[in-house]
């Protein structure tokens with residue numbers, strides 16, 4: 001079983017990338033093959049129907065879809081922008097959903113979501129919407145367990161783990177739940 005972790009932020013110092021990388025490390029520490037990918041390496045223009053008609057789907061959308069296809073389970077760790085999902089993440093999902101392929105990468109694997117924010121709600125409102133986009137919009141299976149990490153600026157140790165033991169355990173439980181659900185789904 002292989003798990004993919006990515007964040008809905010391309011920013012160098014992104015708290016959400018830190019959390020996604022922590023998820024990857026937790027999975028690896030538990031003997032699970034896991035990879036972190038950076039959406040900065042898959043930058044795409046904003047979806048535009050005329051652009052799609054003229055030039056087709058961007059190569060990076062095809063590449064990202066092919067990457068998703070290689071993994072059995074996926075964790076998306078997202079920031080919250082104005083109480084919603086960042087355009088970067090929605091745009092990526094929108095373009096990937098336009099790639100015509102026999103395999104529907106959303107319906108054929110398991111997803112988990114989490115988020116981090118400097119604020120008090122830990123990207124919770126973004127998570128509610130991402131859950132709906134994935135499950136209602138894309139037909140994906142999204143596990144119920146999730147982590148909303150508040151006060152993200154103060155939350156991490158230098159080594160990328162979470163300072164608060166309860167938060168570290170809570171996030172490790174989400175990663176484990178993704179692994180368990182992915183194993184069941186693939187069986």
Ligand SMILES: Cc1cc2nc3c(=O)[nH]c(=O)nc-3n(C[C@H](O)[C@H](O)[C@H](O)COP(=O)(O)O)c2cc1C
Nearest residue numbers: 009011014015016017079080081082083117118119
């Ligand atoms: C346009 C914009 C809107 C934002 N809106 C929210 C918000 O609604 N709720 C929130 O908790 N943080 C909000 N923030 C702050 C982000 O949570 C913060 O910039 C966070 O660090 C972004 O995630 P990252 O560290 O992974 O890049 C907003 C930031 C931007 C740039």
